[in-house]
Amino acid sequence: MAGTAAPTPPGVARGISSTLARELRSLSGVAEVLERESELFPYESDALTLLRESAGLVVFPLTTEAVSAVVSCCNRHGVPFVPRGAGTGLSGGATPVPGSVLVECSRMSRILEIDATNRTATVEPGLVNQHLSDAVAPLGLCFAPDPSSQSACTIGGNVAENSGGPHTLKYGTTSPHVLSIEVVLPDGSVTTLGRRDGHLLGYDLRGAFVGSEGTLGIATAVTVRLVPIPETVATLLVSFRDLIPACETVSEIIGAGIVPAALELMDDRTIAAIEDSVFAAGYPREARAVLLVELDGSGPAVAQESERLAEICRRHDPIEVRLARDEAERQAFWRGRKGAFGAMGRLAPDLYVHDAVVPRTRLAEVVSRINRAAERRGVRIANILHAGDGNLHPNIPFDRRDPAELERVREMGREILEICVEAGGVLSGEHGIGIEKRDYMELLYTEADLEPMRWLHQAFDPHDVCNPGKVIPQPRACTESNPRHRGYQKVSF
Amino acid sequence: MPAGPFHDVVGPDHVRCPEGEALDGTPVSFAVRPGNAEEVAGCLAEARERGFAVVPVGSGTKLAQANRIDAAAVVRLELSRLDRIESLDAREGVAVVQAGVRVDALASRAREQRLRTLIETPHPAATVGGTIAAAALAPEHSLDRRVAHEVLGLQTALANGTLARAGGRVVKNVTGFDLVRLYTGSLGTLGVLTEATLRLRPVPEARAVARRYFPSLEAALASARELLGAPVAPAGLAALPEETGAALVSLYEGVAAEIREAAPLAGEAADEAAWDAVGARMVAPAPGVRLRLAARPADTLEIARGVEADAGRSSLCVLLPVCGIVIANLSVKRAVPVLARAAREGWASVIESAPLEFRADVDVFGREPGALPLMRELKCRFDPGRVVSPGRFVGGI
Numbered sequence: 001m002a003g004t005a006a007p008t009p010p011g012v013a014r015g016i017s018s019t020l021a022r023e024l025r026s027l028s029g030v031a032e033v034l035e036r037e038s039e040l041f042p043y044e045s046d047a048l049t050l051l052r053e054s055a056g057l058v059v060f061p062l063t064t065e066a067v068s069a070v071v072s073c074c075n076r077h078g079v080p081f082v083p084r085g086a087g088t089g090l091s092g093g094a095t096p097v098p099g100s101v102l103v104e105c106s107r108m109s110r111i112l113e114i115d116a117t118n119r120t121a122t123v124e125p126g127l128v129n130q131h132l133s134d135a136v137a138p139l140g141l142c143f144a145p146d147p148s149s150q151s152a153c154t155i156g157g158n159v160a161e162n163s164g165g166p167h168t169l170k171y172g173t174t175s176p177h178v179l180s181i182e183v184v185l186p187d188g189s190v191t192t193l194g195r196r197d198g199h200l201l202g203y204d205l206r207g208a209f210v211g212s213e214g215t216l217g218i219a220t221a222v223t224v225r226l227v228p229i230p231e232t233v234a235t236l237l238v239s240f241r242d243l244i245p246a247c248e249t250v251s252e253i254i255g256a257g258i259v260p261a262a263l264e265l266m267d268d269r270t271i272a273a274i275e276d277s278v279f280a281a282g283y284p285r286e287a288r289a290v291l292l293v294e295l296d297g298s299g300p301a302v303a304q305e306s307e308r309l310a311e312i313c314r315r316h317d318p319i320e321v322r323l324a325r326d327e328a329e330r331q332a333f334w335r336g337r338k339g340a341f342g343a344m345g346r347l348a349p350d351l352y353v354h355d356a357v358v359p360r361t362r363l364a365e366v367v368s369r370i371n372r373a374a375e376r377r378g379v380r381i382a383n384i385l386h387a388g389d390g391n392l393h394p395n396i397p398f399d400r401r402d403p404a405e406l407e408r409v410r411e412m413g414r415e416i417l418e419i420c421v422e423a424g425g426v427l428s429g430e431h432g433i434g435i436e437k438r439d440y441m442e443l444l445y446t447e448a449d450l451e452p453m454r455w456l457h458q459a460f461d462p463h464d465v466c467n468p469g470k471v472i473p474q475p476r477a478c479t480e481s482n483p484r485h486r487g488y489q490k491v492s493f
Numbered sequence: 494m495p496a497g498p499f500h501d502v503v504g505p506d507h508v509r510c511p512e513g514e515a516l517d518g519t520p521v522s523f524a525v526r527p528g529n530a531e532e533v534a535g536c537l538a539e540a541r542e543r544g545f546a547v548v549p550v551g552s553g554t555k556l557a558q559a560n561r562i563d564a565a566a567v568v569r570l571e572l573s574r575l576d577r578i579e580s581l582d583a584r585e586g587v588a589v590v591q592a593g594v595r596v597d598a599l600a601s602r603a604r605e606q607r608l609r610t611l612i613e614t615p616h617p618a619a620t621v622g623g624t625i626a627a628a629a630l631a632p633e634h635s636l637d638r639r640v641a642h643e644v645l646g647l648q649t650a651l652a653n654g655t656l657a658r659a660g661g662r663v664v665k666n667v668t669g670f671d672l673v674r675l676y677t678g679s680l681g682t683l684g685v686l687t688e689a690t691l692r693l694r695p696v697p698e699a700r701a702v703a704r705r706y707f708p709s710l711e712a713a714l715a716s717a718r719e720l721l722g723a724p725v726a727p728a729g730l731a732a733l734p735e736e737t738g739a740a741l742v743s744l745y746e747g748v749a750a751e752i753r754e755a756a757p758l759a760g761e762a763a764d765e766a767a768w769d770a771v772g773a774r775m776v777a778p779a780p781g782v783r784l785r786l787a788a789r790p791a792d793t794l795e796i797a798r799g800v801e802a803d804a805g806r807s808s809l810c811v812l813l814p815v816c817g818i819v820i821a822n823l824s825v826k827r828a829v830p831v832l833a834r835a836a837r838e839g840w841a842s843v844i845e846s847a848p849l850e851f852r853a854d855v856d857v858f859g860r861e862p863g864a865l866p867l868m869r870e871l872k873c874r875f876d877p878g879r880v881v882s883p884g885r886f887v888g889g890i
Contacts, residue, residue, distance in 0.1 A: 118789040118817075162667045173665065175674070176642050191864045197817060198636045199787040199841040200628065200678060201862045202887040203871060207641065207674025211667045225636050231724040255584040257607065257695025298725045300750030357663045361584045389665040429665040437668075444668060448655045452684075453670045455874035459867060471669060 016056030020077045029066025034058040046087045046094040055096035064220040072188035083214040085157030088149040091434030093213040122223045125156025141226040144171035162211030164430030166262040169388035175210040182221035186466040196223040214467045216460040230296035235324040239287035245316040246289035247364035250387040262294040263388030274336045277343035281336025348397035358425035360390040391429035502535035518849040519562040524569040530687035538654025549685040551623030554616040557846040563884025592622025608693040615772025622686040628678030632771045633729040635815040641677045646690035652876035681882040683875045697746040705760025713739040717814040725755035731771040732812040782828035782847040790817040803830040858887035
């Protein structure tokens with residue numbers, strides 16, 4: 001129409017050229033490209049919803065070749081890209097870089113091979129964690145890493161975050177369960193890190209890639225180790241009148257040399273949220289803390305360790321030591337724990353899920369300090385702990401519409417990390433650093449410690465195009481000079 | 494008179510200029526014994542400045558498991574003075590040790606607290622640093638039980654002369670990139686390990702060893718598969734080929750009640766020495782080429798048959814069916830077709846020991862991995878001047 005300017009294509013408004021969008025759409029193996037604002041909205045954050053940023057485009061590849069082509073296309077156009085799975089991460093690892101192409105891998109969700117004899121499976125990155133365990137259960141096998149989000153999170157995401165879960169205590173986080181990873185490198189080339197039989201040749205780049213939060217490339221196929229479903233499982237629910245004896249019980253269990261499959265702790269605020277919700281598990285409401293302890297293994301071993309464990313618990317004046325009578329009760333116990341984060345939706349419109357690790361013998365002291373600090377700041381805390389690993393989740397329910405409260409929450413977040421590091425702990429046990437904790441890395445590491453991490457990153461991604469600005473802080477002098485990273489400064493943690 | 498190289502860093506008493514001494518075939522210009530991590534870093538800084546190549550040495554048990562040094566002369570960096578167990582926290586289950594601590598010394602200290610380290614190696618004199626740097630193999634190892642899983646943190650002296658920490662002192666940690674795994678098994682080519690933070694595990698209540706003779710290797714490995722599928726599986730399993738047939742040695746660990754039931758299914762009770770003999774056999778000095786071949790657990794028999802076809806039955810040393818490993822002792826002549834077969838079949842291969850001349854002509858680490866360009870790039874970023882262990886690792890990194 002004469003005199004009327006042609007409408008600006010949606011992506012272009014966010015700094016993406018229309019040629020790039022067109023090229024991506026034309027690639028073989030690309031299912032869809034989203035570019036309208038309304039379509040992009042759900043992809044503005046991962047589960048760290050405090051931090052939002054709009055992608056230029058969201059692209060859904062279906063094959064390794066398509067991922068490679070997408071990455072090459074981005075490189076030609078000088079546009080950064082960000083890999084994403086189910087978006088359940090909690091540290092902003094999958095939050096778009098301003099104007100980037102978000103490479104959404106959730107539609108690459110096939111199981112490529114199950115090798116029951118050698119107890120391995122090769123899967124695409126978008127496969128949901130739980131779906132893998134479901135698929136191999138008839139073979140008597142399972143995939144051990146079990147994050148609370150396991151019914152939604154993907155194997156690719158687990159690899160990116162080196163995810164944990166309640167059973168990490170005995171079985172380890174994702175890394176020891178990953179044998180090899182097919183990766184599209186930031187230059188678009190495809191390589192394999194590790195071997196499918198688990199034997200390493202050369203540097204353990206597989207190990208370095210796991211937990212790199214999508215900054216070293218995009219995983220397109222993962223070979224994982226499967227473990228046998230244990231013959232016998234016993235689950236105990238132990239309730240206490242106070243949080244401190246519960247923490248002390250944990251330290252004594254570990255000190256006694258018992259290795260439960262899981263050792264989870266929840267405080268009174270968490271218990272109340274669970275019992276008020278659809279996840280109600282029968283946790284005693286009068287308890288100030290409950291411990292959920294699971295032992296697995298052979299029948300004789302579980303029977304013997306259960307007795308020792310119950311004995312230790314009784315020494316700490318519990319309200320009750322309850323052994324799940326049957327599978328239904330065991331499932332109920334776990335329903336409460338796994339639904340705990342969802343249940344906290346009842347406490348406030350927003351939830352800041354924190355994650356840090358401390359030496360297990362210092363749990364009681366650290367939790368007390370955090371709770372006192374929260375009280376001082378007028379912030380509520382609902383504690384969930386993978387206590388056997390010393391992994392704390394002090395969760396902060398809040399309302400982001402109240403700027404003063406938001407500020408208190410941010411300050412509390414920093415103080416939690418300071419307390420944990422001071423106690424000999426680290427910044428994250430399973431959620432990663434992402435953007436959330438990037439600028440806190442210096443609480444734990446010196447510049448000299450961080451430098452080799454940068455070398456590793458540069459070896460993979462010399463042009464800093466793959467999920468830039470995450471995990472590793474820029475050396476101080478460069479912080480203000482990289483325009484790609486400025487967007488995140490809108491929200492500081 | 495100006496002080497000699499490294500004198501200012503470690504003191505003249507800890508520097509030697511050994512005449513005619515060689516390290517894995519390369520003349521040693523200086524043998525330096527730093528006393529702490531800072532001195533190790535200082536040595537690297539000086540070596541870099543002077544253009545020296547440095548090879549760190551623990552107790553030297555793994556020196557022959559490497560490609561030839563890519564330098565005309567080398568500084569032998571001896572870590573034997575870094576022999577302190579800094580702390581052993583029994584309640585936390587964590588030990589902090591200097592790199593030169595012997596594995597058996599740590600094991601003995603841990604045992605006093607009813608704990609053990611799974612930094613395991615059949616070499617009694619091996620150091621913690623060397624065992625981590627080589628990601629050494631022990632007969633108990635599996636995909637689930639290996640050196641890398643036991644290392645929580647590392648302090649490393651980098652080629653630029655700085656000290657850097659990776660990991661932490663807690664049992665779960667995803668704070669930044671996992672450099673601990675990168676350094677583990679890097680054979681001292683990215684830096685020199687100076688201190689390790691290690692996980693300690695409770696000593697199992699019971700241990701039992703069982704031994705059974707089978708008339709054929711096939712029968713022994715079939716039995717191994719059955720045992721591994723049982724509710725109480727062995728913690729270690731080794732097939733020892735004999736002139737005819739093979740012995741299957743099983744190690745059980747756990748609570749007494751389960752071991753009592755499970756171990757008899759694996760054979761007659763044997764003493765601990767029967768299990769120790771497996772490790773001893775794995776590392777016994779071999780005159781020719783000791784080769785480790787590996788693939789999937791189910792491939793163990795196929796690998797063994799391949800070795801048998803190329804080099805004869807007597808070359809088979811130890812089979813570890815838990816992780817698909819075959820160790821063979823071969824003559825130089827017979828090693829060539831076996832290596833060719835390994836490359837053809839896609840098996841992983843590592844020459845654990847061999848005469849220098851033989852190693853000069855082959856890559857000790859077998860077929861180049863697909864990610865070798867990335868590995869070269871990494872070496873370049875960590876050690877642009879090729880100061881630490883140049884040429885020693887896969888592809889001559």
